[in-house]
Amino acid sequence: MTDSPRKTLQDIADAAGLSKAATSYALRGIRGSEKTQAKVRALADELGYSVDPIARALANGRSGNVAIVGSLRDMWRQGLAVMLSEALRENELASIIADVDSSPKREQEVLQALAGQRVDGAIALPVDPSAEYWGTVPADIRIVSIGDALSARPDAGCVLFDNEYGVGTALQHLADLGHRSVGLLAPSLPTTPGRPAELLARNLGDSMGLSVRVAYSPSTVTGAARAARELLAVTSHPTALFCLGDSIAFGAYSACRALGLAVPTDISILGFDDSELAPLVTPELTTFGWDEQAIVDAAVHSLAGDDPARVMFRPEFLQRGSTAPPPADPAPSR
Amino acid sequence: MTDSPRKTLQDIADAAGLSKAATSYALRGIRGSEKTQAKVRALADELGYSVDPIARALANGRSGNVAIVGSLRDMWRQGLAVMLSEALRENELASIIADVDSSPKREQEVLQALAGQRVDGAIALPVDPSAEYWGTVPADIRIVSIGDALSARPDAGCVLFDNEYGVGTALQHLADLGHRSVGLLAPSLPTTPGRPAELLARNLGDSMGLSVRVAYSPSTVTGAARAARELLAVTSHPTALFCLGDSIAFGAYSACRALGLAVPTDISILGFDDSELAPLVTPELTTFGWDEQAIVDAAVHSLAGDDPARVMFRPEFLQRGSTAPPPADPAPSR
């Protein structure tokens, strides 16, 4: 238990026989001769000095903290959050993580608290990207959103997903297999309508002669199981389930098992995100994979760099074993 | 886009016609008449004032932040970290999350930075609980460790797991089934020996006439698959794998599949932590479940309360389908 009373800049200035200012500049290599800088630095780590990040933050107005805000309930997003956190650390930024479940209300609250928290920026995995409240975040807090653009915050960096490609590929795949009725299990709440992926699914489905029924599901396996069950508990249920997240797909597996439906012979299931476990369930889950590290790097770069970039990532279709043609006779009625 | 240049204490002092000091006291309800306090508070949120956490931290030495430090690579810990973060928020504590992968070196670095960050406390899911470096964290930073006690930090709160029960039950279960040679896949590194669970496994194994071979594995599915493969790639490999974490168990499934070993007929697999997916893999994973919410509450309570409590949780054995008696003839040699 070190009881060392923290060295301050003054301490090492004294030791070096310099002024605080000179020492400060030297430490940061901004001014002073090579020699002085070297001497000061040597002294600093000899005495075990390290800048007090709080004092520095107070002095120059940036805290070096960024918030990671959003819906962090499914495995994929949790993993992403941890990766983000790590990438930020490598950029000398501390991250505070705030899960908002999938509640726009919580999202708004957290956002409101941001200003007070003095974060320099935020990386969002937005619950409701079309909400007005994004506009209320002070303009000097940089935002990068992952997944959807923030309509109320056009200046934010965006790491977008090529949903058109993903959803199009998925529906085409199902249409090609002969499905006509598809259930879409989306992670948002009914109260946050208009998320691109869902609109897209309806439109693209229409153009392929596919009837797409949309349902909303929590991103937890058990929650999704319940949602999937409801979708399947009608007399003439969809013959395929397209789940916007692997966690949801796993829930769908569970629901099918409970209902005695075999995957993929009775019903096809399509996931999204390629969780580590997708190849491990039976049958292996057909899903879409991302280059997560590239996504994380893009987000952090967009936050740290000077251009709030807009980049788009295209998911890779990973066909495995969870899809097949629909059963020949009308789907069993529960 | 509010462009408000952050109100300061001075602003609201001016507005109230008071001194900064009076205002500061009033806001915190420490001094001043009821009337003044009410007036000042009203003014404060009318003007949208909120204390600058940085200035406050600099002034009184505490930031109201707590760090969540540790190995956050497996799903279970990631989920726990997010839950902790949420529970802390409810206690008006912001949390910063630092994943240290499973590197003691990184753990030490993060710990060292803690003091500078002015965190009030830390919740640790320690990589190396027996390391000396825990002792170097300033005594005024409260620590609560989850999973293992910190030998160098006897004053820390502890949320312990009843490993004796868990490991004992697991090994007994395997012994009862007739296994004699068990592989233990533990998430630590070879460089951090002496983790209770592993020592226990050897000792308990001995007393049951079980030969326990310990191997170390990353907590990712793919990493664990590799580790499991090595363990199984010897001529006379264990007939059961006890994995200290479901992520590792899933990796073991993957390895078995690749090696053409059937679970549970060729090899039994036992997990730990009861991930949401444990009942979804085939065969369903036999594992141990926790009351995560209780664990989180205990940790947060121990950090926030005044008694650095020591509590212990006992996992629940969840027998499903991944264990069976060993094959009658000697195990196939790869």
Add this chain to the structure above:
DNA sequence: CTGTTAGCGCGTTCAC
């Protein structure tokens, strides 16, 4: 008790 004045904490930055 109410309110005030005058630092303090610690690193940064502007003038000279």
Add this chain to the structure above:
DNA sequence: GTGAACGCGCTAACAG
């Protein structure tokens, strides 16, 4: 290279 002011809230010491 230097002194001094600054950022913003907290707190000891003191006056009414």
